[in-house]
Amino acid sequence: MAERERSIINGQLAGVRAIPKILFFSDCRPELLIYRYIAGQPLYQTYTNRHTSIQDALRLFRATLLILGDIHSERIIHNDLSPGNLLIGRQNQVSIIDFGNATLHGCSEFHAVGKPHYASPEQIEHKPIDARSDIYQVGCVLFEAIYKSQYLDANNRPHNSIDAFNNSPINCLLKLMLDSARSKRITSTHECINIIDNLIYNQLV
Ligand SMILES: Nc1ncnc2c1ncn2[C@@H]1O[C@H](COP(=O)(O)OP(=O)(O)O)[C@@H](O)[C@H]1O
Ligand SMILES: [Mg+2]
Numbered sequence: 572m573a574e575r576e577r578s579i580i581n582g583q584l585a586g587v588r589a590i591p592k593i594l595f596f597s598d599c600r601p602e603l604l605i606y607r608y609i610a611g612q613p614l615y616q617t618y619t620n621r622h623t624s625i626q627d628a629l630r631l632f633r634a635t636l637l638i639l640g641d642i643h644s645e646r647i648i649h650n651d652l653s654p655g656n657l658l659i660g661r662q663n664q665v666s667i668i669d670f671g672n673a674t675l676h677g678c679s680e681f682h683a684v685g686k687p688h689y690a691s692p693e694q695i696e697h698k699p700i701d702a703r704s705d706i707y708q709v710g711c712v713l714f715e716a717i718y719k720s721q722y723l724d725a726n727n728r729p730h731n732s733i734d735a736f737n738n739s740p741i742n743c744l745l746k747l748m749l750d751s752a753r754s755k756r757i758t759s760t761h762e763c764i765n766i767i768d769n770l771i772y773n774q775l776v
Contacts (some may be wrong), residue, residue, distance in 0.1 A: 591670055594647070599678030601670055609666045611658035614712065625741060625776045629661075630715040633767045635709060636666040640760035643702045650683040650700065652708035654715060658767070672676030676701055683714040690727040692751045703756045706763065715739060722749065740775040 614631075617623070619741035623631075635657060642649060649656075651672035658666045674681045678699075685694035691707035693700050714722040714733075724730055733749060736742045744766050747757040757763055772776045 577681065579659075592769045594673070596675055596678070598680040599674050600651050601673055604670055605667065608670065609658050609660070611660040611666060612662075613655045614659055614716070615654035616658040617659045623716065625717055627772060628713065629741075629767050629776060630714070631663060631665060632657070632709065632713050633764055634663075635667065636760040636763050636767070638665060638667055639705060639709065640764070643676075643760060646776050647673055648676060648700055648702060649673050649705050650694075650710075651686060651689075652705055653686060654712055657712070664761065665673060669751055673701070676750075685727055687725045688721050689725045690723070691753075693753055695727055701753075702760070703753050703758060706757060706760065707753075709763075710745055713748065715746055717745075744770070 573710070582588045593603055593605040594601055596750065601659050628751045637647065639652075647670075648668070649667065651669055652667070655670040656667065658668055659665070671758075672683055674683065682697040683694050683700055685691065689708050689711050691700065691704040693704055714720075720730070722729060729749075729751075733742055733746050747761065749768070750756040757766075
């Protein structure tokens with residue numbers, strides 16, 4: 572398993588604030604995790620305390636997806652993305668925390684336990700997970716930030732099909748992120764960012 576052991580020292584990834592200072596994997600699981608202190612509030616406090624427009628929410632999620640893309644490029648799957656694990660600083664800078672459930676791409680022997688309200692279908696079905704599973708979780712959080720209501724219930728079943736919502740550009744993005752069939756889901760954070768940039772640039776939100 573030695574080839575899967577990795578350590579990441581903060582600073583090697585330029586511009587990435589969210590990576591723990593040291594993250595060392597052994598047998599697909601984090602063995603050593605050291606974070607630096609991040610001054611910030613969990614996302615759920617941010618969007619319940621402050622009025623956030625869809626544009627603000629999208630900017631926040633664009634930043635989140637940028638960081639997540641760097642994490643994925645290191646073959647790390649976070650596995651536990653939720654409003655409690657995104658810290659938002661005073662200038663709206665995002666940090667992704669809580670890598671305790673992380674694993675490496677291709678570690679099929681590790682099955683993440685899906686957390687209530689944010690588990691991807693493949694987590695629930697104990698199938699191998701990949702970057703698309705993280706994207707599904709970010710989709711759940713984005714849905715919540717926009718609609719102020721959780722996408723999944725405590726048993727991880729969608730409250731409402733997004734199809735029941737209108738075909739607004741933001742719902743089209745959510746549908747791509749939250750497709751329960753992983754093969755139909757959007758495949759990378761970069762594609763999500765391209766769509767968000769198009770929505771913002773062309774003032775579609
Ligand atoms: N690096 C950090 N800097 C500042 N606060 C943190 C940091 N890591 C965790 N916290 C705080 O501790 C809480 C719990 O930490 P977390 O790693 O998410 O553990 P868990 O959710 O498994 O209990 C977070 O919601 C956050 O408020
Ligand atoms: Mg946490």
